[in-house]
Amino acid sequence: MPQPAPPMPAPVPAATNRPTVPIPANPTARAGDVSELPRARRADRRNGGSRFWQTLVGGAAVLLLLSLTGLAVAALLDERTATPSAGQPTPQPSESSTPAGGTDLDSRDTDQATLTAKEVFPTKDLVLTDGKPAYRVLKTQASTKCQVAATGEIADLLVRLGCNQVVRGTLRSPDGDHLITAGLFNLTDVATAQRVRDRIRPLLDARQGRFRGMAAGDDTEVVEKAAARVAWQVRGHYVAYCLVTRADGERIPSDDAAAREIMYDMVELHLNRAVLDRRAAAGTAGQPDAESAGDSAGQRGTD
Incomplete structure (x- = not known):
């Protein structure tokens, strides 16, 4: 007797134009990666902004400290200049030895006229x-x-x-x-x-x-x-x-x-x-x- 013919395979549906979306092997982990990446970037941005202001404020503080230190040193130098240390003679105001139109009496070279x-x-x-x-x-x-x-x-x-x-x-x-x-x-x-x-x-x-x-x-x-x-x-x-x-x-x-x-x-x-x-x-x-x-x-x- 003739053998019955094998059944025909089921027809494969025709391919559609919709793209196939790959399914990740671990959907939970992947979803976590996707959701955490923007948060980390936002944190980095926040931290970067904070560091910028910290650097700016810190630099201003250093400059202020240096300026105050410079003023203090200048004031100290001025005080040392104005106030001689103990044991040092106090400088006296000096006078011009040759007044305008006058004669310097410190030497006969500048005071040549003989006395009478x-x-x-x-x-x-x-x-x-x-x-x-x-x-x-x-x-x-x-x-x-x-x-x-x-x-x-x-x-x-x-x-x-x-x-x-x-x-x-x-x-x-x-x-x-x-x-x-x-x-x-x-x-x-x-x-x-x-x-x-x-x-x-x-x-x-x-x-x-x-x-x-x-x-x-x-x-x-x-x-x-x-x-x-x-x-x-x-x-x-x-x-x-x-x-x-x-x-x-x-x-x-x-x-x-x-x-x-x-x-x-x-x-x-x-x-x-x-x-x-x-x-x-x-x-x-x-x-x-x-x-x-x-x-x-x-x-x-x-x-």
Whole structure:
């Protein structure tokens, strides 16, 4: 008998145009991956924005700190500059040594005009303080030999250090009880004048020299011989000095107020403020230094 024919396979449906969507092997995991990726990106964006602001704010804070530190350092430097440390001398305001239109008194190179007796003692009556009696000028002298106004080592010192002129005068005090010889030694510069100043007291104390008074007649010879009080001061290249004796030849005590007043009148008020201020033209050049102001001592009379 003939074998029945095998059944025909079922017809395959015709393919459609719809795309086939692959199904992932683990749908749950895949869904998690898809849903978490935007969240991570949002977090990264948030973190990145936060870090940006943190960096910006931190940088601003650093700049502010640096600026404040710089201001503090500047303030500290200013304070150190303005306030000297302990043990350091406080700087003093400096003055111009050569005022406009004036003369620098620190050297003969800048102060070349020689002194004259008329310049140092312009009148016969010197009124140094308003309302007080005048000193009477008895005699004046200008000499190129400085040794005429000193003896011994003081005279040698003046010559050795270049003194080329002395202008001096003899006066009587307003009360008539004292005789005075005062004047100016002309040295080469302020340094040599200071060297003379520094040596005067040791030489007087050792009795190796003295200042000479200048007799002016009328029973004034005592000014050449009697024990005296002397004072001296440096102003520029000049040494101003004053010798005071009693008119009766008696010794003057070291604490004698009248003698101190006379020395101040002659050295400070007359020779410094009147004569040399006028020469300096503005009154500020080469002011007397603090160490020399008020130097005074006694000297013995001659035998």
